[in-house]
Amino acid sequence: MALDRITLTHFRNHPETRLDGTAQFNLLMGENGAGKTNVLEALSLFAPGRGLRRAALTELPSQSGDGGCAISADLGGEVQLGTGIRAERPGRRVAQANGAEIPALGLSEWLSIGWLTPAMDRLFSEGAGARRRFLDRLVLALEPSHAKNAARMESALRERNRLLGEAIEPDPAWLDALEGQLAEAGALVAQARARLVSALSERLALLPEAPFARPELVYQPGGPLEPAALAAELASTRRRDRAAQRTLTGPHRDELVVTMAGKGQPASACSTGEQKALLIAMTLAHADLLHGSRPALLLLDEVAAHLDPLRRAALFGRLRAGQAQVWLTGTELAPFEAISAEAAVWRVRDGSVERLA
Numbered sequence: 455m456a457l458d459r460i461t462l463t464h465f466r467n468h469p470e471t472r473l474d475g476t477a478q479f480n481l482l483m484g485e486n487g488a489g490k491t492n493v494l495e496a497l498s499l500f501a502p503g504r505g506l507r508r509a510a511l512t513e514l515p516s517q518s519g520d521g522g523c524a525i526s527a528d529l530g531g532e533v534q535l536g537t538g539i540r541a542e543r544p545g546r547r548v549a550q551a552n553g554a555e556i557p558a559l560g561l562s563e564w565l566s567i568g569w570l571t572p573a574m575d576r577l578f579s580e581g582a583g584a585r586r587r588f589l590d591r592l593v594l595a596l597e598p599s600h601a602k603n604a605a606r607m608e609s610a611l612r613e614r615n616r617l618l619g620e621a622i623e624p625d626p627a628w629l630d631a632l633e634g635q636l637a638e639a640g641a642l643v644a645q646a647r648a649r650l651v652s653a654l655s656e657r658l659a660l661l662p663e664a665p666f667a668r669p670e671l672v673y674q675p676g677g678p679l680e681p682a683a684l685a686a687e688l689a690s691t692r693r694r695d696r697a698a699q700r701t702l703t704g705p706h707r708d709e710l711v712v713t714m715a716g717k718g719q720p721a722s723a724c725s726t727g728e729q730k731a732l733l734i735a736m737t738l739a740h741a742d743l744l745h746g747s748r749p750a751l752l753l754l755d756e757v758a759a760h761l762d763p764l765r766r767a768a769l770f771g772r773l774r775a776g777q778a779q780v781w782l783t784g785t786e787l788a789p790f791e792a793i794s795a796e797a798a799v800w801r802v803r804d805g806s807v808e809r810l811a
């Protein structure tokens with residue numbers, strides 16, 4: 455099943471955009487600033503969270519509207535999905551399936567979504583938090599329950615940190631309860647991350663060294679992976695954490711270490727081109743894992759223009775062999791010549807979309 459009959463209403467620079475007749479490959483062509491990435495961002499909001507730009511909700515509605523925005527699409531002709539912001543409640547995102555309101559987290563029950571954007575080129579040079587978010591998004595595409603576990607963990611973590619930062623010594627019984635919640639949800643989050651890295655590593659090990667660099671992944675947990683052990687460590691480090699006024703043990707301290715196979719070089723020390731190749735290899739390996747019970751969507755922003763013909767051909771071959779519906783952006787059609795005959799092609803201009811093929 456694939457997304458079709460996609461509508462963007464007062465979203466970013468799109469006052470009213472509709473895309474009908476989608477295919478496995480969908481090309482969005484246009485000048486910089488035309489609104490191509492805005493379409494990808496809208497599609498990414500069919501996953502829980504803040505989308506591929508991690509934008510604040512107030513940034514999403516167009517200035518020409520009433521402060522609200524909406525995105526809708528048919529999934530395989532059987533389900534209509536919708537999400538957006540109501541003008542009267544600008545700080546809250548709503549979601550629907552077949553007209554019935556659902557939690558935004560519930561969107562992950564219908565679709566598996568992955569993406570690769572130019573901003574992700576900084577993944578290996580940014581702090582560990584960026585790589586944890588990257589991991590969590592990959593996990594969520596495979597395990598919808600991960601969003602709820604991560605939300606429970608973050609809630610308990612914030613409350614524990616608040617208590618540790620107060621001048622008055624926290625009630626030990628209250629800390630016991632909070633740490634139990636944190637350990638239970640946190641262990642599930644950490645275990646899911648570990649499973650994801652293991653599955654990705656298995657896929658990546660099958661890849662040749664070329665044309666894309668092959669990454670080697672190591673998951674470094676920030677604490678024990680079992681709830682009882684994590685709860686015990688949290689209890690034993692209260693004095694240290696109170697002095698630091700924050701929790702220093704747990705999945706919120708996890709790290710993903712990426713090394714370029716063959717060279718044994720950390721990804722952070724690789725060239726810009728090598729880092730891009732590592733990211734593409736990881737994205738393709740993750741796309742291979744998405745062959746499950748839920749339809750898969752892969753959003754690739756400005757990816758082909760920075761690849762030589764050999765790597766472009768390899769990329770399109772891998773995508774063609776997969777089951778995901780693929781959306782790509784570019785400023786010209788030439789880099790996509792190998793797939794243009796089988797793709798749905800749209801020209802994006804000033805927030806409007808015209809079907810070309």
